[in-house]
Amino acid sequence: MDALFAGILSALSIGPVIAILIGVSIGIFMGAIPGLTAAMAIALLSPVTFGMDPLTAIAFLVGIYKGGTFGGSISAILLNIPGSPEATATAFDGYPLAQKGQVKRALQMALFASVGGAVFADFLLYVVAAPFSKVALKFGPAELTFVVLFAFTFVAGLTGRSMSRGLTACAIGVLCAMVGLDPMTASPRLNFGFIELQDGLPLLPIAIGMLGVTEVIIAVERSLERRRSNPNAAAATVGHSSGPGIGLAEFFSYWKTILRSSLIGSAVGALPGIGGSMAAFVGYGAAKRFSKKPEEFGSGSVDGVAGPEAANSAVVGGSFVPLLTLGIPGNVTTALLIGTFLVHGIEPGPHVFKTQPVLIYGIFTILFVANFFNLIVGLLGSGIYSHIVKAPEYISYSVIGLTCLTGVYAASNSIFNLYVMIIFAIIGYFMKKFDYSFVAFLIGFVLAPEFELSFRSFILVAQGDPLGLLLQRPIALLFCIMTIVAVLRISWTEYKTAQHARRSA
Amino acid sequence: MNAFRKFALTLRNSAIICSAMASFAVADTYPDKPVEMVIGFKPGGFSDAMARKLSEPLTEILGQPIVHTYKGGAGGSIAATAVKDVPADGYTVVVATSLTFGFNPLQGKVNYTKDDFDYLLTMARFDTAFVSLANKPWTDFNSMIEHAKATGMPLKFGSLGPADRLQMEAVMKATGVVIIPLPVKGGANMMQQILGGHVDFGLSGGPHVQYVKSGEMIALAASGSEPLNATPDAPTMSSLGYPAVSYNSVIAAPKGLPDDVKAKLEGALLEAAKSEGFQELVTGRYVGIPPMNGSQTAQSIEEITKAMQAVISASGN
Numbered sequence: 001m002d003a004l005f006a007g008i009l010s011a012l013s014i015g016p017v018i019a020i021l022i023g024v025s026i027g028i029f030m031g032a033i034p035g036l037t038a039a040m041a042i043a044l045l046s047p048v049t050f051g052m053d054p055l056t057a058i059a060f061l062v063g064i065y066k067g068g069t070f071g072g073s074i075s076a077i078l079l080n081i082p083g084s085p086e087a088t089a090t091a092f093d094g095y096p097l098a099q100k101g102q103v104k105r106a107l108q109m110a111l112f113a114s115v116g117g118a119v120f121a122d123f124l125l126y127v128v129a130a131p132f133s134k135v136a137l138k139f140g141p142a143e144l145t146f147v148v149l150f151a152f153t154f155v156a157g158l159t160g161r162s163m164s165r166g167l168t169a170c171a172i173g174v175l176c177a178m179v180g181l182d183p184m185t186a187s188p189r190l191n192f193g194f195i196e197l198q199d200g201l202p203l204l205p206i207a208i209g210m211l212g213v214t215e216v217i218i219a220v221e222r223s224l225e226r227r228r229s230n231p232n233a234a235a236a237t238v239g240h241s242s243g244p245g246i247g248l249a250e251f252f253s254y255w256k257t258i259l260r261s262s263l264i265g266s267a268v269g270a271l272p273g274i275g276g277s278m279a280a281f282v283g284y285g286a287a288k289r290f291s292k293k294p295e296e297f298g299s300g301s302v303d304g305v306a307g308p309e310a311a312n313s314a315v316v317g318g319s320f321v322p323l324l325t326l327g328i329p330g331n332v333t334t335a336l337l338i339g340t341f342l343v344h345g346i347e348p349g350p351h352v353f354k355t356q357p358v359l360i361y362g363i364f365t366i367l368f369v370a371n372f373f374n375l376i377v378g379l380l381g382s383g384i385y386s387h388i389v390k391a392p393e394y395i396s397y398s399v400i401g402l403t404c405l406t407g408v409y410a411a412s413n414s415i416f417n418l419y420v421m422i423i424f425a426i427i428g429y430f431m432k433k434f435d436y437s438f439v440a441f442l443i444g445f446v447l448a449p450e451f452e453l454s455f456r457s458f459i460l461v462a463q464g465d466p467l468g469l470l471l472q473r474p475i476a477l478l479f480c481i482m483t484i485v486a487v488l489r490i491s492w493t494e495y496k497t498a499q500h501a502r503r504s505a
Numbered sequence: 506m507n508a509f510r511k512f513a514l515t516l517r518n519s520a521i522i523c524s525a526m527a528s529f530a531v532a533d534t535y536p537d538k539p540v541e542m543v544i545g546f547k548p549g550g551f552s553d554a555m556a557r558k559l560s561e562p563l564t565e566i567l568g569q570p571i572v573h574t575y576k577g578g579a580g581g582s583i584a585a586t587a588v589k590d591v592p593a594d595g596y597t598v599v600v601a602t603s604l605t606f607g608f609n610p611l612q613g614k615v616n617y618t619k620d621d622f623d624y625l626l627t628m629a630r631f632d633t634a635f636v637s638l639a640n641k642p643w644t645d646f647n648s649m650i651e652h653a654k655a656t657g658m659p660l661k662f663g664s665l666g667p668a669d670r671l672q673m674e675a676v677m678k679a680t681g682v683v684i685i686p687l688p689v690k691g692g693a694n695m696m697q698q699i700l701g702g703h704v705d706f707g708l709s710g711g712p713h714v715q716y717v718k719s720g721e722m723i724a725l726a727a728s729g730s731e732p733l734n735a736t737p738d739a740p741t742m743s744s745l746g747y748p749a750v751s752y753n754s755v756i757a758a759p760k761g762l763p764d765d766v767k768a769k770l771e772g773a774l775l776e777a778a779k780s781e782g783f784q785e786l787v788t789g790r791y792v793g794i795p796p797m798n799g800s801q802t803a804q805s806i807e808e809i810t811k812a813m814q815a816v817i818s819a820s821g822n
Contacts, residue, residue, distance in 0.1 A: 043553070140703030141687065181579070183688045185667075188614055195586050195615065199578035326700065335693060339554060342790070347715050413574060457687040461661060 007361025016059035016366060019052070023063020024373040028381065030064070031071020034208060034407030037084040038068020042336045054344040055359065059366045061340055065333050066118060066370040069276065069313050070378055073110040074385055077103065077305070079400045081212035081407065086276030086312040088207045089284040092439055093297060093304025095215075100300050101243045107382040108246040109302050110309045113258050115375045116251075117310030120262035121269065121317025122367040129321050136270045136322055141457035142469060146479035147271070148451040151278060153483050155285035156440040157490040166440040169431065173444025174451075176201055183453045196416040203277070203446065205408045205421035210438050212404040213425030218432065219397045245382070246302075254306045257287045261310035268311070269318020276312040281443045283311025298437075317367060324348050324360065535595055535766050536569045543574045543588050545581030545601040551711070551790065555629060555754060556600045558786045563777040567770075580666065581605030582615045585757075589617045593759040595766035598625065603753035607809035608668055611817060619806055622757040623767060626774040627797035627805060629787045631752040632733050634724040636713040637706035638699060646726035646745055649706065650680050659683035663698045663707025665691075668750050668813070669728065674820035675748050710752065711735075711790060728752070730812075735791040748816040751809060754792075755802055771799045 010016075030041040041064050049057035072087030077094035090110060097106035139147070156170035157163045179190040180200030191197035261283035268279035287307025288297045297304045323334045326348075341348055346359065353360055391399075408421045431438060462469040470476055542560065546552040553575070560571040576584040581601030588599040599622075606619045635646060643649040653660050664670045664686040673684045687704055689695045692712045698704045699713075699722065706725060714735045716722040724736040729751030730743035743749040756774060758767075777783060778796035787793035797805060 137697060137701035140698065140701055184686075195579065195583060198583070198614070322697070326697065335691075338693075339551070413576070453688060453690070460685050460687060463659070 003357035004361050007358045007363075008365045010055055010358060011059070011362040011365035011369065015053065015056040016362075017369065019056045019060040020063040020366060020370050021373050021377075023060040024067035024370060024377050025063075027064040027067020027069075028071035028074070028374075028377055029067075031068035031087075032074040032083045032385075034075050034079075034081045034083050034212070034403050036407070036410060037072070038065050039333045039336060040411070041068060042333060042340075046336060046340045049340060050344075054341075054346060055362050055366070057340060057344055058337075058363055059370075061337055062363070062366050063370050063373065065337070066313075066316055066367075066374050067377070068333075069118075069316055070111060070114040070309070070374055073114070073305075073309055074107065074381070075403075076211075077106045077110060078385060079212065079396075079403065080215045081400060081404060082207050085203050085207060086280050086315070087308075088211070088277060088442055089280040089308035089312075089439065090305060091211050092284065092308075093299075093301045095211075096298070096300035097302070097305065102300070103386045104243050104245045104382060105302065106305050107386055108379070109251070109254070109305045111375065111378040111382060112246065112251045113254070113261070113306040113309040114313040114378075115371050116258045117262040117265055117312075117314035118316060118371045118374070119368070120259070120310075121266040121314035122364070122371065123317075124266050125317045125320050125367070126364050129325055137326070138475060139271055140473075141454045141461060142473045142476040143479070144271075144450060144454035145458045146476045146483065148447050148454065150479045150483045150486065151282050151285075151447060152443065152451070153490075154289070154486050155281050155443045156437075157486065163490050163494055165435070166437055169436040169438075169440035170444035172436075173441040173446075174448040176206070176441075177445045177448035178452075183449070184456055194416070196414065200449070201420060201445075202412065202417055204411050205417040206424045206445065207442060208404050208408055209421035209424035210428035210431075210442070212400055213421060214428035214432055216397050216401045216404070217425065217429050219393060223393060243386075254303060256290070257303050257306045258310040260286055260290065261307050262314040265311035265314025266318040269315035270321040276315040277446050278443075279315045280308035280312040281439065281446065283307040283309075284439065285443075320363075320367070324352065324363070535769060536567050538596065539570045539572045540567065540595070540770075541572045541574055541597045543576055543584045543597060543599045545576060545578075545584030545599060545605060547575060547577035551792075552600060552602075552754060555783075555786065558783050559628060559774075559777050561777075561782060562780040563773055566773040566776055579615075580609055582609045582617075585609075585617055585622070586615060588757075589621045589759055591759055593623070593761040593763075595758065595762055595770050598756050598758045598770070600754070600756055602631075603627070603751060603755050603806060603809045604666075604668055604813075606755065606757065607806050608813045611810070611813055612667065619810055621760050623760050623762050623799070624755065624757045624802040624806060625767075625771050625799050626756040626778055627753045627794070627802045628756065628774075628778045628783070629754040629792040630729075630731065630794045631710040631754070632714070632735050632791040633708060633710045633728040633750075633752050634713065634733055634736065634739060635706055635726050635728060636699065636709050636717070636722050636724050638702070639721055639723045641705065641723075643725075644723065645740060646742075647740070649725060650676070650682055653682040654680065659685050660706065661704045662686050663689040663695050663704035665689060665695065665708045665710070668816070669708045671813075671816050671820045672728070672742070672748055672750050675816055678819060678821055679747065711792070714791060733791070734788075734793065748819050749812060750816065751812075753805065753809075755806070757802075767799070 026041055027038050030036045031038055042061050046061065049060055068084060069086065072082055072084030073090040073094065075081050075083040076087040076091035077098050080091050080095040082088040082091050094106045094110060152170065156166040177200065179197050181198055182189050188198055264283050264286060265279045284304060284307045287303045288294050291303050319334045323338065338348060346352065346356065404421065405418060408417050428438065459466060470480060542556060544553055544556050556573065564571050576587050582605055584599050585601055585605050588597055591597045606622060609615050610618045643652045660682065662673050662684050670686045673686055677684050689698050689707060692710055695707045695709055696712050699707050708728060713722050717724055717736055724733060724739040726739055726745060727733045727741040730741050730749040731751065732741060733739055741749065775796055775798050784793060
C-alpha cells in the first residue's frame with residue numbers, strides 16, 4: 001500500500017505532469033499529420049528522454065503514445081486521410097459525418113470515445129494485469145489462427161453491402177498481403193523483381209491512397225459534373241458548418257458501443273503482434289453488428305466513430321499488460337518504449353512488479369493522467385480544427401492531395417511508396433464505383449500476414465491431424481465455433497432480408 | 506554598377522579557386538559536408554540505438570553532423586542495395602549485419618555481392634543463442650537432440666529468419682532428428698512463444714537473458730563459433746560440430762573509396778566505437794566485442810560467407 005501511494009505521488013510531481021502535457025500535445029500533433037505517427041515521434045524523441053529521470057521519461061513517451069492514438073482520428077475525420085494506420089476505420093464514418101456538417105460532433109465523439117476506451121483499459125490493466133498476462137501466453141499459432149479467422153468473417157461479412165461482396169474485397173486484400181517474402185521459406189513471391197516489395201506492400205500508402213486520394217479523384221469528378229450542369233455555382237465546401245458538439249448525455253447514450261470496443265481493444269492489445277489497426281476494425285464491425293441502425297454505417301454513423309476510436313485507444317492500456325508483466329511488446333510503439341525502459345535501467349518482466357512496485361504504480365498513474373490531458377488538449381483543439389471543413393472544396397482537396405503525397409513520402413523516404421499509393425488510389429476509385437467495401441479490403445490486408453503465419457504453423461505442428469490438434473486447444477475451438485456461428489447468422493439474416501425485399505417488391 | 510561587377514568578378518574568382526582547392530586536397534577537406542548514415546533497420550530497434558550512439562562521438566571526431574536515413578527491411582538488403590550505387594566519396598555509409606553482406610547474396614535474391622562494398626567497422630556481435638524453457642527434459646543443445654532421438658518426438662523450433670532455418674536443416678541432416686521450423690516475427694514474440702510452450706526451443710538475440718538470469722530459460726548453445734557474453738558456459742554450435750552462424754553489426758561504404766578518405770573514415774569509426782558511451786551501451790546489452798577495423802571486418806565477411814556456403818551445402822539446398 002505504501003508503494004501505491006508513493007507511486008501515485010511520484011507520478012503527480014511537477015516533472016512527470018509537465019512531461020505528459022508536452023507529450024500529449026506532441027502526440028496529437030504528430031498523429032494528426034498523415035505520414036507521421038506516434039511510433040515515429042517516439043523513435044525520434046526517445047534520445048531526448050535519456051537525460052530525464054526514468055518516470056519523467058516514461059511520462060513523456062506515454063503522453064506521445066496516447067496523444068498520437070487520438071490524433072490520427074483528426075485527419076481521418078476532417079480529410080478522410082487516416083493520420084496513423086489505426087485511425088483507418090475511423091475515417092469510414094467520421095468523414096461522412098464531417099461532410100454532413102457534423103464535424104464537431106464526430107471529432108468530439110472520437111475524443112470522448114478515445115478517452116473512455118483508454119480509461120477503461122487502464123483500469124482493467126490496473127486490476128487484471130497479472131492474471132491476464134498468463135492467458136495471453138496461451139495464444140499460440142492454433143489460437144491466433146482462429147481468432148483472426150473470426151475477425152475476418154465477422155468484419156468482412158458485416159462491413160460490405162453483402163457478405164459475398166465483403167468477402168470478395170477481403171480476399172483481394174489478402175492477395176495483396178501475399179506480396180513479399182514467404183514467411184516459411186523466405187523466398188520472394190509476387191514482387192515482380194522489385195526489392196522494395198520484398199517486405200510486402202506497405203499499409204500506410206495503401207490506406208492513404210484508397211481513402212484520401214480516391215476521395216480527391218471523386219471530388220474532382222463531382223465538381224466537374226456540377227460545373228457542367230451549372231457553370232455559375234459558387235465553390236462548394238466539404239461541410240457547411242462545423243455543427244454542434246456532443247453533450248455529456250449524448251455521449252453516455254453510446255456507452256454500449258464504447259464499453260464493447262474498450263473490451264475488444266484491451267483484449268487485442270494484450271495479445272502480442274496484432275495491434276491497434278485490427279482492434280479498430282473489429283470495434284467498427286462489432287458496433288455495426290449490434291447497432292440498431294446498421295444501414296447508417298458508411299454514410300455517417302456516430303457509432304461508427306465511437307467503435308473504432310474506443311477500441312484503438314484501449315489497445316494502449318492492453319498493450320501494457322504483456323509489456324509490464326512479461327517484457328513483451330505487442331506492437332511497434334511498445335517495442336520502442338521497451339528500448340527506453342532498458343536505457344533507464346528498468347527491465348520490464350515478471351520481476352519488475354516485485355522489484356520496482358513504486359515505479360509500476362507511477363506508470364499506472366501516468367496512464368490515467370495522460371487520458372485527462374488528452375481530453376483537455378483534444379477538446380481545445382476540436383473547436384479550432386473543425387473550421388477546416390468550411391474551406392472551399394478546391395482549397396481543401398488541393399491540401400488533401402498534397403498532404404497525401406507528402407505524408408506518404410515523409411513516412412518512408414521512398415518514392416516507390418508514392419507509386420504504391422497512386423496505384424491503390426486507382427484501385428480504390430474502381431472499388432468505390434463498383435461498390436466494394438474498402439473496410440473489408442483493408443481488414444483482409446491487415447490481418448492476412450498474421451493469419452498466414454499462424455495457420456501454416458498450426459498445420460505444421462498438427463503433423464497431418466489438424467482436427468485432432470484443434471480439439472486439444474479449447475480457446476482455438478471456441479473461436480472456431482464462433483466463426484461458424486457468425487457465418488451462419490450473417491447468411492441467415494441476409495437471406496431473410498432478401499426474401500423480405502422480394503415479398504414487398 | 507561598377508561595384509556590382511567587381512563583386513561578381515570576385516565571386517567568380519573565389520568560386521574557381523575553391524573548386525580547384527577541392528580537387529587537390531580531398532583528405533584535408535573531407536568531410537566538408539554532413540555524412541549520411543543509411544540504417545538498414547526500422548527506427549527504434551537496437552541496431553538503430555547503436556547507430557545513434559555511435560554517431561555522437563563520430564560527429565565530434567569528423568567535425569560534421571551525421572544524418573540518419575532509415576531504409577529498413579529484407580535483413581538490411583534494401584539499405585545495402587540503395588547504397589551500392591551512390592558515389593564512393595565517403596559521404597554515405599550503410600549500417601547492416603554480417604548476414605546482409607555474407608548470406609543474403611548467396612540466396613540469389615539481391616542484386617549486389619559482398620564485393621560491392623568497402624568494409625569499415627564491425628561494432629558489435631549479437632549474443633544469439635538457441636534457448637528453451639528450463640523445465641524441459643534437457644540441459645543443452647546436445648542433450649535436447651539426444652532426447653528427441655530417444656523419444657522420436659519432433660522438435661518445434663522458433664525461427665527468426667532463413668539463416669537459422671538452414672542451420673537447423675543442417676542439424677536435421679546430421680542427426681536424423683525431425684525439427685519443425687516455425688517462423689516467429691521478432692525477438693519479443695519469440696519470448697512469448699517459448700514461455701507459452703508453443704515452440705520447444707528458439708533463436709534469440711538478447712531478450713532471453715533476463716529469463717535465463719531468473720532461471721526460467723536456459724541457453725542451449727551459441728548460434729555462432731564464439732562463446733556468448735551473457736551465458737559464456739553454453740557450448741557453441743561449432744564446438745558441437747554443427748555449422749555456425751554469427752550475427753555481427755557491420756558498417757560499410759560503396760566500393761572504391763579514395764584511400765585517404767577511407768583511412769580517415771575508418772579511423773574515426775573505430776575511435777567512435779571504442780568510446781566510453783558506445784561501449785557502455787553494447788556491454789550493457791551483452792553485444793560488446795572489441796571493435797574490428799575495416800580489414801578485419803572484410804576478413805570476417807569472407808569467413809561468414811564461407812560458413813554460410815557450408816551451411817547451405819550441409820542443409821542440402
